[in-house]
Amino acid sequence: MNGYIGWLGPAHNWVLAAHVTFVIFWMAGLFLLPRFYVYHQEAAVGSPDDRAWIEREARVRSIILTPAMIAVWVLGLMLAFDIGAWTQGWFHAKLALVIGLSAYQGWLGAYGKKLANGQRPLSSKAVRAINEIPGIAAALIVVLVIVRPF
Numbered sequence: 001m002n003g004y005i006g007w008l009g010p011a012h013n014w015v016l017a018a019h020v021t022f023v024i025f026w027m028a029g030l031f032l033l034p035r036f037y038v039y040h041q042e043a044a045v046g047s048p049d050d051r052a053w054i055e056r057e058a059r060v061r062s063i064i065l066t067p068a069m070i071a072v073w074v075l076g077l078m079l080a081f082d083i084g085a086w087t088q089g090w091f092h093a094k095l096a097l098v099i100g101l102s103a104y105q106g107w108l109g110a111y112g113k114k115l116a117n118g119q120r121p122l123s124s125k126a127v128r129a130i131n132e133i134p135g136i137a138a139a140l141i142v143v144l145v146i147v148r149p150f
């Protein structure tokens, strides 16, 4: 959206549009999966319900979360090199938050495996509380990249 012409040239805005589109898919997956965990936790271990949730969660991870996260990173890094974002403070803060979100996705994957093994390590209340993380991070990231306060 800025007049900067880097190596992407006129393709910059197409890459930016794709970046924001995959951000939406990634956030959708990050909001959806913990909701599934909350309901899954209430299913009896080994029950048909338990097996159904294991299947659904695996599909959210493999069809939505992982591909979307990879696309956001690849397109985001293309934009970063295009505008020379590496020297800009807002981008450093954004990158730190996005690395945090990626680590959170890693934790979600590990927690899903525990649920699939019949464990229920956290209370549903705790899982619901943890589900606030991506929302807060996304709001901070959007402010950083659009307002660029520093």
Ligand code: HEM
Pocket (backbone or CB within 6 Å): 001, 002, 016, 019, 020, 023, 072, 073, 075, 076, 077, 079, 080, 081, 083, 085, 098, 101, 137, 138, 141, 142, 145, 146
């Ligand atoms: C994964 C690592 C990411 C990198 C390397 C990255 C990098 C970038 C860069 C360099 C821009 C600026 C492009 C420009 O000035 O035209 C940008 C734009 C944007 N990014 Fe990311 N981003 C990443 C992840 C995210 C995430 C997770 C979100 C939201 C939760 C996000 C939301 C946005 C938005 C809304 C814009 C458009 C800003 C505008 O056009 O004013 N990005 N991204």
